[in-house]
Amino acid sequence: MSMEARREPFTPDPLLGALIGLCPVVAASDSLADGVILGLGAALSALVLGLSLPSLKSLMPARLRSPMAFALAAGLAALYGLAAEAYSPLLAKGLGIYLPLVAVNCLVLASLRRGLRPGEDSALGLAATVFLYFLVSVLVAGLREVLGAGRLTLPTPGLSPRSLLILESPPLRLLVAPAGGFMVLGCLAAAYRLVQRVRGRRLP
Amino acid sequence: MSADKSNKGIPAKKETLAENAVAAAFLGLLAVLVAAAGLLVGSGAEREERKALAELSGRRVAPLATAVGGQGFERVYGLEGKGARRYGAVALVGTPRGSALAAFVLAADGELEAARLLGEGTAGQPYSREGWFSEFLGRGAERAYPRTKAASRSPEALSGATESFAATADLLESLSAAVRRVAEKKE
Numbered sequence: 001m002s003m004e005a006r007r008e009p010f011t012p013d014p015l016l017g018a019l020i021g022l023c024p025v026v027a028a029s030d031s032l033a034d035g036v037i038l039g040l041g042a043a044l045s046a047l048v049l050g051l052s053l054p055s056l057k058s059l060m061p062a063r064l065r066s067p068m069a070f071a072l073a074a075g076l077a078a079l080y081g082l083a084a085e086a087y088s089p090l091l092a093k094g095l096g097i098y099l100p101l102v103a104v105n106c107l108v109l110a111s112l113r114r115g116l117r118p119g120e121d122s123a124l125g126l127a128a129t130v131f132l133y134f135l136v137s138v139l140v141a142g143l144r145e146v147l148g149a150g151r152l153t154l155p156t157p158g159l160s161p162r163s164l165l166i167l168e169s170p171p172l173r174l175l176v177a178p179a180g181g182f183m184v185l186g187c188l189a190a191a192y193r194l195v196q197r198v199r200g201r202r203l204p
Numbered sequence: 205m206s207a208d209k210s211n212k213g214i215p216a217k218k219e220t221l222a223e224n225a226v227a228a229a230f231l232g233l234l235a236v237l238v239a240a241a242g243l244l245v246g247s248g249a250e251r252e253e254r255k256a257l258a259e260l261s262g263r264r265v266a267p268l269a270t271a272v273g274g275q276g277f278e279r280v281y282g283l284e285g286k287g288a289r290r291y292g293a294v295a296l297v298g299t300p301r302g303s304a305l306a307a308f309v310l311a312a313d314g315e316l317e318a319a320r321l322l323g324e325g326t327a328g329q330p331y332s333r334e335g336w337f338s339e340f341l342g343r344g345a346e347r348a349y350p351r352t353k354a355a356s357r358s359p360e361a362l363s364g365a366t367e368s369f370a371a372t373a374d375l376l377e378s379l380s381a382a383v384r385r386v387a388e389k390k391e
Binding site: 059060061064068071072075078079082083085086089090091093094153158159160161 | 223224226227230231234235237238241242244245248249296298303304305322323324325
């Protein structure tokens with residue numbers, strides 16, 4: 001726990017460290033397949049916006065930057081929703097309104113804000129942030145489905161997503177409900193903070 | 205003084221117009237991209253629906269579908285072949301226990317003649333299990349519902365069957381009405 005360790009560049013996990021972009025993870029991701037689809041949607045949108053906005057900024061007049069960036073975020077979410085519908089119609093229909101809502105996910109909005117500000121965050125930092133977001137949303141969704149429903153639904157393409165039976169009688173059915181999402185996320189966030197504290201890092 | 209002001213305003217106005225035109229072009233391009241992707245996905249879904257209905261009915265699916273936009277279904281297809289005209293649709297039926305995509309063939313009076321499960325999803329629903337839809341709709345088939353008297357007594361089976369029954373009955377009522385409307389227009 002030296003001072004040098006504290007000075008290393010550090011990207012806190014957006015879900016467990018900064019607690020942003022929770023909506024799709026705690027409310028809608030009650031199965032592994034949903035977690036993968038929503039997590040990937042938010043991560044890809046944030047990445048594309050974060051990487052494209054700095055270069056598009058010179059083409060946009062300052063007064064129109066924000067509305068155009070929001071329109072781009074909505075367009076990306078619509079395109080991703082259509083791609084998800086083509087990949088697995090039942091999973092996309094099951095997610096319903098949460099797919100278009102990717103456009104206003106806090107991770108996407110944070111990326112949008114970073115993209116419009118000069119000299120904020122490197123592409124590598126952004127990639128690390130969105131990758132961590134995706135990883136944690138998949139982890140939360142997988143844990144909720146295994147412990148709450150006793151199975152794992154794989155995001156397979158086609159009409160019927162494949163489901164694997166893991167536990168005959170799931171021990172904590174509450175975890176599949178939105179309240180269960182907060183419980184799993186709370187436990188993981190506590191563990192994450194403990195690890196960061198041991199490593200000498202202070203989270204916001 | 206006022207003349208100076210108006211002279212300064214002209215280039216600024218022109219610049220603003222150009223900026224607005226660029227922004228409008230950008231948004232237009234984005235809208236065209238989303239619309240094109242929507243058409244592509246929609247045509248893929250229609251192709252799959254046609255294939256499923258042709259397999260189920262053994263008839264040729266009419267080239268033009270009628271857009272009806274009902275509860276869980278979007279299009280009704282005419283099925284051409286020997287005998288009376290039939291109609292088909294692919295519909296989504298969903299309950300808190302799961303969602304299923306099924307193909308239906310109906311007579312012109314809205315009577316259901318055949319149905320086939322195309323796929324079902326139970327993602328995230330703790331009380332659902334595979335087969336909840338086919339067990340209801342497939343009565344007399346390989347896995348009829350209820351299979352045993354004891355199985356039918358379990359609350360889970362009873363409530364599951366009631367929910368899937370209610371959801372399927374709602375869907376068939378709406379689909380039957382849509383088919384009758386389409387058949388009346390054709391006559």
